[in-house]
Amino acid sequence: MTHPESPLVLKSTEDGITTLTLNQPERRNSLSMAMLQALSGILEEVASDEVTRVVVLAAKGNVFCAGHDLREIRGQLDHRAALQEVFRLCSKVMQQIVQLPQPVIARASGVATAAGCQLIASCDLAVASQSARFATPGVNIGLFCSTPMVALSRNVSRKHAMEMLLTGEMIGAQRAEQMGLVNRVVAEEDLDRTIHEMASTIAAKSSHTLKIGKEAFYRQLEMGLADAYEYTSEVMTANLGAADAQEGICAFLDKRAPEWKDR
Known part of the structure; x- marks a missing residue:
């Protein structure tokens, strides 16, 4: 007990x-x-x-x-x-x-x-x-x-x-x-x-990216199709401005493991 x-x-x-x-x-x-x-x-x-x-x-x-x-x-x-x-x-x-x-x-x-x-x-x-x-x-x-x-x-x-x-x-x-x-x-x-x-x-993923993605996932579920696409397009645009997204893209193209800064 x-x-x-x-x-x-x-x-x-x-x-x-x-x-x-x-x-x-x-x-x-x-x-x-x-x-x-x-x-x-x-x-x-x-x-x-x-x-x-x-x-x-x-x-x-x-x-x-x-x-x-x-x-x-x-x-x-x-x-x-x-x-x-x-x-x-x-x-x-x-x-x-x-x-x-x-x-x-x-x-x-x-x-x-x-x-x-x-x-x-x-x-x-x-x-x-x-x-x-x-x-x-x-x-x-x-x-x-x-x-x-x-x-x-x-x-x-x-x-x-x-x-x-x-x-x-x-x-x-x-x-x-x-x-x-x-x-x-x-x-x-x-x-x-x-x-x-x-x-x-x-x-092992970027915690900043996970946070962005989880929030967006649940928010878009409550939207109509057009609003969901408009919202997630804005999310992806903002996400690309994050240090980890830029690091991840460079790491992928350079064929190396990314080094996340969680921001």
């Missing part, structure tokens, strides 16, 4: 890769207000951390995240303001992940349900173990997974999202990969190695 004084979210950094680990396995790493506050605070720290180039979001135990803490929710059923604050903070955390300058990779091991599935969907990339399972089962208890739906519907097709939301059924890792919820499925023993290789590959 987690010691009462243990951090709800563990943080470790090595070679530019910061791993954030949900650390309350005895409560299925549920997104209680305390967990959401801890996660929000640490994401805020990472956003301004110049050492971190890639973030890995992991969890201790057999459950990645069971979603909202229903016992906590039950105690607030007569307090609308308290309930609104839970969903406001949860929505903030999901947006913090999307808006983080660094790419975020979910280490999807175990079960991720409801807002836990939302957490996986909010990450930029996700690698799952073969035993991982996912669901948005709110419909089974009379509480439609409306906020998880936001991240889910932006990562998988409408038909697949509606299937998960309407049936509430658990899906396996292979099905999640087919649907686009995760990028890769690997054996449990290969999970950490695969994620480290992916994170290391990304960490």
Whole structure:
């Protein structure tokens, strides 16, 4: 069990890769207000951390995240303001992940349900173990997974999202990969190695370029086609003025490895 004084979210950094680990396995790493506050605070720290180039979001135990803490929710059923604050903070955390300058990779091991599935969907990339399972089962208890739906519907097709939301059924890792919820499925023993290789590959790029690209990716998704092309053309023009873009072009033409200045 987690010691009462243990951090709800563990943080470790090595070679530019910061791993954030949900650390309350005895409560299925549920997104209680305390967990959401801890996660929000640490994401805020990472956003301004110049050492971190890639973030890995992991969890201790057999459950990645069971979603909202229903016992906590039950105690607030007569307090609308308290309930609104839970969903406001949860929505903030999901947006913090999307808006983080660094790419975020979910280490999807175990079960991720409801807002836990939302957490996986909010990450930029996700690698799952073969035993991982996912669901948005709110419909089974009379509480439609409306906020998880936001991240889910932006990562998988409408038909697949509606299937998960309407049936509430658990899906396996292979099905999640087919649907686009995760990028890769690997054996449990290969999970950490695969994620480290992916994170290391990304960490070797210019962090300035990654920041530009990640922000542009999510912004253009919300635009019409013509506006998206106009916006990304401006982004590329500005990107070419960056030192790393100029270094990268010269290095490519000179057939040498680039030396990034991260600006």
